[in-house]
Amino acid sequence: MTVRVQLIVTGELERLGLHLSLRKLFASTGADVEFLVPQKTQDFTSNRVGTLLPPELAARSLAAKLAGALVLAVYPGRGSTMQADHVIAVDDLELANADQPGHVLEYFRHAVKAYVDSTFSSATTRDRVYQALAERGSFHLLAPMVESYFFGEAAALQRATAHQAPNRFDTARDLEDFEVDDAAYLAATVPGKYEPRHRHPKNYVRYLCDPTGQRRAYRETHEGLDALRVLDWTSVLRQEAHAAFARALIDDVADALNVPSPCPGVCSTLTVRKGDGLLRNI
Structure with a gap:
Protein backbone atom coordinates (compact mmCIF):
# COMPACT_ATOMS: atom_id res chain seq x y z
CA MET A 1 0.00 0.00 0.00
CA GLU A 147 21.72 25.70 1.40
CA SER A 148 23.85 24.39 4.27
CA TYR A 149 23.54 20.90 2.84
CA PHE A 150 24.84 21.84 -0.61
CA PHE A 151 28.30 21.95 0.95
CA GLY A 152 28.09 18.24 1.70
CA GLU A 153 28.07 17.31 -1.99
CA ALA A 154 30.55 19.02 -4.32
CA ALA A 155 28.35 18.32 -7.34
CA ALA A 156 25.50 20.23 -5.71
CA LEU A 157 27.53 23.44 -5.80
CA GLN A 158 28.42 22.73 -9.41
CA ARG A 159 24.74 22.28 -10.25
CA ALA A 160 24.13 25.63 -8.55
CA THR A 161 26.66 27.04 -11.07
CA ALA A 162 29.36 27.86 -8.53
CA HIS A 163 32.37 29.15 -10.49
CA GLN A 164 34.84 28.27 -7.80
CA ALA A 165 35.17 25.73 -5.03
CA PRO A 166 34.71 26.75 -1.40
CA ASN A 167 37.94 28.33 -0.24
CA ARG A 168 39.34 27.06 3.06
CA PHE A 169 35.98 25.71 4.12
CA ASP A 170 36.57 23.37 7.06
CA THR A 171 35.12 20.09 5.78
CA ALA A 172 35.49 18.54 9.25
CA ARG A 173 32.99 21.03 10.63
CA ASP A 174 29.34 20.05 10.94
CA LEU A 175 27.33 21.53 8.06
CA GLU A 176 24.64 22.57 10.52
CA ASP A 177 27.27 24.57 12.40
CA PHE A 178 28.26 26.30 9.19
CA GLU A 179 31.26 28.61 9.18
CA VAL A 180 33.60 29.62 6.38
CA ASP A 181 37.06 31.13 6.50
CA ASP A 182 37.41 32.65 3.05
CA ALA A 183 39.28 35.94 3.14
CA ALA A 184 38.21 37.03 -0.35
CA TYR A 185 34.54 36.36 0.41
CA LEU A 186 34.69 38.06 3.79
CA ALA A 187 36.27 41.15 2.22
CA ALA A 188 34.00 41.27 -0.84
CA THR A 189 31.08 43.60 -1.31
CA VAL A 190 28.14 41.21 -1.33
CA PRO A 191 24.61 42.43 -2.08
CA GLY A 192 22.07 42.15 0.72
CA LYS A 193 22.30 42.26 4.49
CA TYR A 194 23.21 38.70 5.35
CA GLU A 195 25.14 38.84 8.58
CA PRO A 196 27.14 37.33 10.01
CA ARG A 197 28.33 36.50 6.53
CA HIS A 198 30.85 33.84 7.63
CA ARG A 199 27.93 31.80 9.03
CA HIS A 200 25.49 32.32 6.15
CA PRO A 201 25.41 29.39 3.66
CA LYS A 202 23.09 31.01 1.13
CA ASN A 203 25.17 34.15 0.93
CA TYR A 204 28.32 32.10 0.42
CA VAL A 205 26.65 30.11 -2.36
CA ARG A 206 25.74 33.42 -4.00
CA TYR A 207 29.36 34.53 -3.76
CA LEU A 208 30.72 31.28 -5.21
CA CYS A 209 28.32 31.60 -8.14
CA ASP A 210 29.33 35.22 -8.78
CA PRO A 211 32.34 36.50 -6.80
CA THR A 212 32.03 39.92 -8.45
CA GLY A 213 28.45 40.46 -7.33
CA GLN A 214 27.68 41.95 -10.73
CA ARG A 215 24.89 39.62 -11.79
CA ARG A 216 22.12 37.51 -10.36
CA ALA A 217 23.94 34.20 -10.67
CA TYR A 218 22.16 32.25 -7.95
CA ARG A 219 18.40 32.03 -7.75
CA GLU A 220 16.74 29.64 -5.34
CA THR A 221 14.10 28.57 -7.85
CA HIS A 222 16.59 27.86 -10.65
CA GLU A 223 20.18 27.12 -9.61
CA GLY A 224 19.11 26.26 -6.06
CA LEU A 225 16.48 23.89 -7.37
CA ASP A 226 19.02 22.18 -9.63
CA ALA A 227 21.21 21.61 -6.57
CA LEU A 228 18.44 20.37 -4.27
CA ARG A 229 16.20 18.16 -6.36
CA VAL A 230 18.85 15.48 -6.90
CA LEU A 231 20.88 16.20 -3.77
CA ASP A 232 22.87 13.15 -2.68
CA TRP A 233 21.79 12.95 0.95
CA THR A 234 23.98 9.90 1.57
CA SER A 235 26.99 12.06 0.71
CA VAL A 236 25.71 15.02 2.71
CA ASN A 258 8.61 1.23 7.84
CA VAL A 259 12.03 0.96 6.20
CA PRO A 260 15.55 1.36 7.63
CA SER A 261 16.90 4.87 7.37
CA PRO A 262 19.08 5.27 4.26
CA CYS A 263 21.22 7.68 6.31
CA PRO A 264 21.80 6.07 9.72
CA GLY A 265 23.60 8.01 12.39
CA VAL A 266 23.04 10.54 15.15
CA CYS A 267 19.69 12.32 15.09
CA SER A 268 18.98 15.55 16.94
CA THR A 269 17.72 14.77 20.42
CA LEU A 270 15.37 17.73 19.97
CA THR A 271 13.60 16.49 16.84
CA VAL A 272 14.10 12.71 16.81
CA ARG A 273 10.93 10.59 17.01
CA LYS A 274 9.79 10.30 20.62
CA GLY A 275 6.39 8.66 20.59
CA ASP A 276 5.03 10.61 23.56
CA GLY A 277 4.97 14.21 22.36
CA LEU A 278 2.46 16.59 20.87
CA LEU A 279 3.68 15.47 17.45
CA ARG A 280 5.55 12.34 16.39
CA ASN A 281 8.87 13.99 17.14
CA ILE A 282 8.38 16.98 19.44
Whole structure:
Protein backbone atom coordinates (compact mmCIF):
# COMPACT_ATOMS: atom_id res chain seq x y z
CA MET A 1 0.00 0.00 0.00
CA THR A 2 1.38 3.37 -1.02
CA VAL A 3 2.22 5.73 1.85
CA ARG A 4 1.52 9.35 1.03
CA VAL A 5 3.80 11.95 2.61
CA GLN A 6 2.89 15.64 2.61
CA LEU A 7 5.54 18.25 3.30
CA ILE A 8 4.53 21.72 4.47
CA VAL A 9 7.39 24.14 3.88
CA THR A 10 8.08 27.85 4.21
CA GLY A 11 10.44 28.48 1.29
CA GLU A 12 9.95 28.39 -2.46
CA LEU A 13 13.08 26.31 -2.99
CA GLU A 14 11.80 23.68 -0.55
CA ARG A 15 8.36 23.75 -2.17
CA LEU A 16 9.85 23.00 -5.55
CA GLY A 17 12.62 20.62 -4.64
CA LEU A 18 12.63 19.05 -1.18
CA HIS A 19 10.09 16.34 -1.99
CA LEU A 20 12.01 15.50 -5.17
CA SER A 21 15.28 15.02 -3.29
CA LEU A 22 13.57 12.85 -0.67
CA ARG A 23 11.84 10.84 -3.41
CA LYS A 24 15.24 10.16 -4.98
CA LEU A 25 16.72 9.15 -1.62
CA PHE A 26 13.93 6.77 -0.65
CA ALA A 27 13.68 5.20 -4.10
CA SER A 28 16.79 3.23 -3.14
CA THR A 29 14.95 1.68 -0.17
CA GLY A 30 12.20 0.13 -2.27
CA ALA A 31 9.56 1.87 -0.18
CA ASP A 32 6.13 2.31 -1.75
CA VAL A 33 5.83 6.05 -1.15
CA GLU A 34 4.29 9.05 -2.86
CA PHE A 35 5.66 12.45 -1.90
CA LEU A 36 2.84 14.87 -2.59
CA VAL A 37 3.58 18.34 -3.94
CA PRO A 38 4.49 20.37 -0.84
CA GLN A 39 2.26 23.04 0.57
CA LYS A 40 3.89 26.38 1.30
CA THR A 41 3.01 28.74 4.10
CA GLN A 42 4.50 31.58 6.15
CA ASP A 43 7.75 31.00 8.04
CA PHE A 44 8.19 32.19 11.63
CA THR A 45 11.96 31.94 12.08
CA SER A 46 13.32 34.67 9.79
CA ASN A 47 13.57 36.91 12.83
CA ARG A 48 14.50 35.91 16.35
CA VAL A 49 11.73 33.94 18.00
CA GLY A 50 10.67 35.72 21.17
CA THR A 51 8.97 34.71 24.38
CA LEU A 52 5.87 32.53 24.35
CA LEU A 53 2.72 34.50 23.62
CA PRO A 54 -0.55 34.28 25.51
CA PRO A 55 -2.74 31.59 23.85
CA GLU A 56 -5.09 34.11 22.22
CA LEU A 57 -2.12 35.82 20.52
CA ALA A 58 -0.24 32.59 19.80
CA ALA A 59 -3.28 31.37 17.83
CA ARG A 60 -2.82 34.34 15.46
CA SER A 61 0.98 34.39 15.29
CA LEU A 62 3.20 33.63 12.30
CA ALA A 63 3.96 30.24 13.86
CA ALA A 64 0.22 29.55 13.94
CA LYS A 65 0.07 29.81 10.15
CA LEU A 66 2.44 26.86 9.85
CA ALA A 67 0.80 25.11 12.80
CA GLY A 68 -2.65 25.56 11.25
CA ALA A 69 -1.53 24.15 7.91
CA LEU A 70 -0.14 21.11 9.72
CA VAL A 71 -3.29 20.60 11.80
CA LEU A 72 -5.64 20.88 8.83
CA ALA A 73 -3.55 18.49 6.75
CA VAL A 74 -3.55 15.91 9.54
CA TYR A 75 -7.19 16.45 10.48
CA PRO A 76 -9.05 17.96 7.50
CA GLY A 77 -12.42 17.76 9.22
CA ARG A 78 -15.82 16.42 8.40
CA GLY A 79 -16.62 16.20 4.71
CA SER A 80 -13.01 16.60 3.60
CA THR A 81 -10.79 13.91 2.16
CA MET A 82 -7.51 13.12 3.87
CA GLN A 83 -4.76 13.50 1.28
CA ALA A 84 -1.72 12.26 3.23
CA ASP A 85 -0.85 9.50 5.65
CA HIS A 86 1.96 11.52 7.22
CA VAL A 87 2.41 15.29 7.29
CA ILE A 88 5.76 16.91 8.00
CA ALA A 89 6.16 20.65 8.53
CA VAL A 90 9.67 21.97 7.84
CA ASP A 91 11.17 25.38 8.56
CA ASP A 92 14.69 26.80 8.51
CA LEU A 93 16.19 27.43 11.92
CA GLU A 94 17.96 30.52 10.50
CA LEU A 95 20.97 32.23 12.03
CA ALA A 96 18.72 34.43 14.16
CA ASN A 97 17.77 31.35 16.17
CA ALA A 98 20.87 29.18 15.83
CA ASP A 99 21.50 29.36 19.57
CA GLN A 100 17.94 28.50 20.63
CA PRO A 101 16.53 25.57 18.63
CA GLY A 102 14.85 24.17 21.74
CA HIS A 103 12.95 27.41 22.25
CA VAL A 104 11.90 27.48 18.58
CA LEU A 105 10.41 24.00 19.00
CA GLU A 106 8.63 24.97 22.21
CA TYR A 107 7.28 28.10 20.50
CA PHE A 108 5.88 25.94 17.68
CA ARG A 109 4.35 23.42 20.11
CA HIS A 110 2.72 26.34 21.91
CA ALA A 111 1.32 27.66 18.60
CA VAL A 112 -0.06 24.23 17.66
CA LYS A 113 -1.87 23.92 21.00
CA ALA A 114 -3.21 27.46 20.76
CA TYR A 115 -4.44 26.87 17.21
CA VAL A 116 -6.19 23.60 18.09
CA ASP A 117 -7.80 24.95 21.24
CA SER A 118 -9.06 28.08 19.48
CA THR A 119 -10.31 26.28 16.37
CA PHE A 120 -12.14 23.26 17.76
CA SER A 121 -14.74 23.99 20.42
CA SER A 122 -15.53 20.38 21.25
CA ALA A 123 -13.23 18.62 23.72
CA THR A 124 -13.92 15.34 21.93
CA THR A 125 -12.82 16.81 18.62
CA ARG A 126 -9.72 18.33 20.18
CA ASP A 127 -8.80 14.92 21.55
CA ARG A 128 -9.13 13.43 18.06
CA VAL A 129 -6.98 16.20 16.58
CA TYR A 130 -4.27 15.72 19.20
CA GLN A 131 -4.29 11.97 18.60
CA ALA A 132 -3.94 12.50 14.85
CA LEU A 133 -1.07 14.94 15.37
CA ALA A 134 0.77 12.55 17.67
CA GLU A 135 0.42 9.71 15.19
CA ARG A 136 0.88 11.41 11.83
CA GLY A 137 2.26 14.93 12.28
CA SER A 138 5.87 16.08 12.61
CA PHE A 139 7.89 19.28 12.66
CA HIS A 140 11.52 19.43 11.59
CA LEU A 141 14.22 22.08 11.25
CA LEU A 142 16.83 22.61 8.55
CA ALA A 143 19.85 24.26 10.15
CA PRO A 144 20.53 27.00 9.63
CA MET A 145 18.97 26.80 6.14
CA VAL A 146 18.62 24.39 3.23
CA GLU A 147 21.72 25.70 1.40
CA SER A 148 23.85 24.39 4.27
CA TYR A 149 23.54 20.90 2.84
CA PHE A 150 24.84 21.84 -0.61
CA PHE A 151 28.30 21.95 0.95
CA GLY A 152 28.09 18.24 1.70
CA GLU A 153 28.07 17.31 -1.99
CA ALA A 154 30.55 19.02 -4.32
CA ALA A 155 28.35 18.32 -7.34
CA ALA A 156 25.50 20.23 -5.71
CA LEU A 157 27.53 23.44 -5.80
CA GLN A 158 28.42 22.73 -9.41
CA ARG A 159 24.74 22.28 -10.25
CA ALA A 160 24.13 25.63 -8.55
CA THR A 161 26.66 27.04 -11.07
CA ALA A 162 29.36 27.86 -8.53
CA HIS A 163 32.37 29.15 -10.49
CA GLN A 164 34.84 28.27 -7.80
CA ALA A 165 35.17 25.73 -5.03
CA PRO A 166 34.71 26.75 -1.40
CA ASN A 167 37.94 28.33 -0.24
CA ARG A 168 39.34 27.06 3.06
CA PHE A 169 35.98 25.71 4.12
CA ASP A 170 36.57 23.37 7.06
CA THR A 171 35.12 20.09 5.78
CA ALA A 172 35.49 18.54 9.25
CA ARG A 173 32.99 21.03 10.63
CA ASP A 174 29.34 20.05 10.94
CA LEU A 175 27.33 21.53 8.06
CA GLU A 176 24.64 22.57 10.52
CA ASP A 177 27.27 24.57 12.40
CA PHE A 178 28.26 26.30 9.19
CA GLU A 179 31.26 28.61 9.18
CA VAL A 180 33.60 29.62 6.38
CA ASP A 181 37.06 31.13 6.50
CA ASP A 182 37.41 32.65 3.05
CA ALA A 183 39.28 35.94 3.14
CA ALA A 184 38.21 37.03 -0.35
CA TYR A 185 34.54 36.36 0.41
CA LEU A 186 34.69 38.06 3.79
CA ALA A 187 36.27 41.15 2.22
CA ALA A 188 34.00 41.27 -0.84
CA THR A 189 31.08 43.60 -1.31
CA VAL A 190 28.14 41.21 -1.33
CA PRO A 191 24.61 42.43 -2.08
CA GLY A 192 22.07 42.15 0.72
CA LYS A 193 22.30 42.26 4.49
CA TYR A 194 23.21 38.70 5.35
CA GLU A 195 25.14 38.84 8.58
CA PRO A 196 27.14 37.33 10.01
CA ARG A 197 28.33 36.50 6.53
CA HIS A 198 30.85 33.84 7.63
CA ARG A 199 27.93 31.80 9.03
CA HIS A 200 25.49 32.32 6.15
CA PRO A 201 25.41 29.39 3.66
CA LYS A 202 23.09 31.01 1.13
CA ASN A 203 25.17 34.15 0.93
CA TYR A 204 28.32 32.10 0.42
CA VAL A 205 26.65 30.11 -2.36
CA ARG A 206 25.74 33.42 -4.00
CA TYR A 207 29.36 34.53 -3.76
CA LEU A 208 30.72 31.28 -5.21
CA CYS A 209 28.32 31.60 -8.14
CA ASP A 210 29.33 35.22 -8.78
CA PRO A 211 32.34 36.50 -6.80
CA THR A 212 32.03 39.92 -8.45
CA GLY A 213 28.45 40.46 -7.33
CA GLN A 214 27.68 41.95 -10.73
CA ARG A 215 24.89 39.62 -11.79
CA ARG A 216 22.12 37.51 -10.36
CA ALA A 217 23.94 34.20 -10.67
CA TYR A 218 22.16 32.25 -7.95
CA ARG A 219 18.40 32.03 -7.75
CA GLU A 220 16.74 29.64 -5.34
CA THR A 221 14.10 28.57 -7.85
CA HIS A 222 16.59 27.86 -10.65
CA GLU A 223 20.18 27.12 -9.61
CA GLY A 224 19.11 26.26 -6.06
CA LEU A 225 16.48 23.89 -7.37
CA ASP A 226 19.02 22.18 -9.63
CA ALA A 227 21.21 21.61 -6.57
CA LEU A 228 18.44 20.37 -4.27
CA ARG A 229 16.20 18.16 -6.36
CA VAL A 230 18.85 15.48 -6.90
CA LEU A 231 20.88 16.20 -3.77
CA ASP A 232 22.87 13.15 -2.68
CA TRP A 233 21.79 12.95 0.95
CA THR A 234 23.98 9.90 1.57
CA SER A 235 26.99 12.06 0.71
CA VAL A 236 25.71 15.02 2.71
CA LEU A 237 25.16 12.79 5.75
CA ARG A 238 28.19 10.55 5.34
CA GLN A 239 29.57 11.70 8.71
CA GLU A 240 27.23 9.93 11.09
CA ALA A 241 27.62 12.43 13.93
CA HIS A 242 26.87 15.49 11.77
CA ALA A 243 23.74 17.20 10.39
CA ALA A 244 21.58 15.76 13.15
CA PHE A 245 18.51 17.90 12.33
CA ALA A 246 18.41 16.78 8.69
CA ARG A 247 19.09 13.19 9.72
CA ALA A 248 16.15 13.31 12.17
CA LEU A 249 13.89 14.36 9.29
CA ILE A 250 15.05 11.46 7.13
CA ASP A 251 14.79 9.02 10.03
CA ASP A 252 11.22 10.18 10.67
CA VAL A 253 10.26 9.58 7.03
CA ALA A 254 11.91 6.14 7.12
CA ASP A 255 9.90 5.21 10.21
CA ALA A 256 6.68 6.35 8.55
CA LEU A 257 7.52 4.10 5.59
CA ASN A 258 8.61 1.23 7.84
CA VAL A 259 12.03 0.96 6.20
CA PRO A 260 15.55 1.36 7.63
CA SER A 261 16.90 4.87 7.37
CA PRO A 262 19.08 5.27 4.26
CA CYS A 263 21.22 7.68 6.31
CA PRO A 264 21.80 6.07 9.72
CA GLY A 265 23.60 8.01 12.39
CA VAL A 266 23.04 10.54 15.15
CA CYS A 267 19.69 12.32 15.09
CA SER A 268 18.98 15.55 16.94
CA THR A 269 17.72 14.77 20.42
CA LEU A 270 15.37 17.73 19.97
CA THR A 271 13.60 16.49 16.84
CA VAL A 272 14.10 12.71 16.81
CA ARG A 273 10.93 10.59 17.01
CA LYS A 274 9.79 10.30 20.62
CA GLY A 275 6.39 8.66 20.59
CA ASP A 276 5.03 10.61 23.56
CA GLY A 277 4.97 14.21 22.36
CA LEU A 278 2.46 16.59 20.87
CA LEU A 279 3.68 15.47 17.45
CA ARG A 280 5.55 12.34 16.39
CA ASN A 281 8.87 13.99 17.14
CA ILE A 282 8.38 16.98 19.44
